[in-house]
């Protein structure tokens with residue numbers, strides 16, 4: 001059996017980014033991905049296929065703490081969840097790296113400061129071609145470089161909303177977007193600025209995802225091999241349990257072993273925990289690297305709400321995800337605890353309502369689904385979810401995955417919703433541009449909507465309370481690393497992917513030092 005210098009399991013935001021970073025080293029690198037290439041096909045852009053028929057959602061069944069089965073909204077493809085993501089590529093706020101008091105308790109500090117991650121955020125923004133504008137968002141952390149690309153322009157209806165918010169004293173900003181758009185020269189732009197981005201795959205490969213900008217560039221190096229449809233099911237260790245020796249993989253209907261000097265797990269928060277727990281052995285009876293009993297615990301996934309604001313006028317916006325609002329990120333005049341982030345979500349389309357909660361789309365009879373979609377302005381509200389040890393992934397002997405979860409910060413989430421409600425009611429609109437009345441349809445994302453899952457293998461200085469050390473190496477094993485969102489000690493209230501990418505680059509530098517030694 002040949003031995004690889006590095007085996008990376010999972011090719012999403014964490015694994016795909018690491019692969020690209022390590023590829024030029026010339027080291028022998030194996031990428032294991034349980035999924036295949038996401039097919040480029042017309043259905044990529046059809047909301048019926050994507051949102052109603054769940055064409056790109058895994059067929060896994062997981063169970064909640066009561067044993068009720070559900071289908072998790074996760075995606076097994078080269079590029080992982082980033083194939084479907086909205087590519088809103090935010091940095092965590094500098095304060096998110098410290099301890100923060102929330103309504104429901106403490107959001108714990110990270111073992112590294114914002115300043116330590118900052119250079120890697122800058123690199124990640126360059127790698128993923130983030131478009132944005134510094135200086136507009138009052139909560140924005142300091143940065144050592146401008147965004148590599150200009151902000152994506154607002155379309156007229158969103159520009160109007162931005163102007164009205166500013167006139168009302170708020171601080172709307174251009175959201176950081178990872179799309180390969182060149183507005184100055186659309187004839188040569190890879191991105192065509194379409195309506196089917198957030199939650200859809202991009203068939204023209206214009207989304208800054210981990211396949212397009214992570215895995216494919218890595219594969220240009222002859223020393224990197226990608227094995228698709230290769231599901232890691234177990235990690236074997238040496239007799240003393242101090243190092244991983246082999247990755248056991250289901251591939252082509254059989255089982256194969258691959259040996260690696262360094263093994264990096266990046267399967268996404270739930271599946272990374274599953275793999276470590278399923279790899280229990282005599283030396284690690286509770287699961288690999290789990291002497292602290294923290295593997296699988298502290299599962300977080302943002303308290304998110306999608307809200308449609310209906311105006312009497314139509315909203316003809318095509319690419320809507322260009323505006324953000326963080327005025328309530330750390331609290332408000334009447335609520336001392338953090339509330340969270342408000343941003344736009346992809347423009348709603350009638351078939352999407354069927355994929356969500358058809359019952360709630362039954363407004364007055366004249367509001368057909370098509371009409372609702374035409375008039376909707378679509379917001380996405382995210383409140384920080386706090387890590388609780390009881391919110392956890394566990395795996396039984398047959399590999400059945402249970403996700404036990406109880407919401408945190410429900411009051412802050414409610415307050416954020418009410419803030420948006422009151423803002424929209426207060427906006428001073430010109431006659432003819434009507435915000436006279438809004439009707440809201442709330443779609444609360446249930447636990448199955450685990451797009452922003454994080455936290456199951458947190459990193460920290462103390463082996464008693466964390467799984468990984470500050471370099472994201474398992475405290476208990478010499479050569480096992482984790483680089484996906486499972487490392488997050490807290491999740492903040494902005495989208496997680498850029499932080500996972502930046503951290504991969506940071507850990508990648510530690511690995512390059514190790515490989516060169």
Ligand SMILES: Cc1cc2nc3c(=O)[nH]c(=O)nc-3n(C[C@H](O)[C@H](O)[C@H](O)COP(=O)(O)OP(=O)(O)OC[C@H]3O[C@@H](n4cnc5c(N)ncnc54)[C@H](O)[C@@H]3O)c2cc1C
Pocket residue numbers: 009010011012013014015032033034035073075076077078079080081082084085086087088089090198199230231232233266267268269271272275451452453483484485486495496497498500
């Ligand atoms: C619809 C949607 C919209 C989103 N929008 C945004 C957004 O706008 N901004 C943002 O920041 N984030 C967004 N996210 C979240 C973002 O995509 C994730 O936070 C990010 O991709 C997580 O990276 P990861 O490396 O932890 O996991 P993933 O990207 O999910 O990668 C995990 C990979 O591991 C593979 N894998 C799993 N198990 C195994 C195994 N046993 N063996 C081999 N391979 C395995 C999977 O197939 C997958 O490729 C969105 C997610 C979704 C689903």
Ligand code: SF4
Pocket residue numbers: 179180190191192193194195196197198200201202203204205206207208319
């Ligand atoms: S907006 Fe651009 S990146 Fe997004 S799906 Fe459309 S073409 Fe692709």
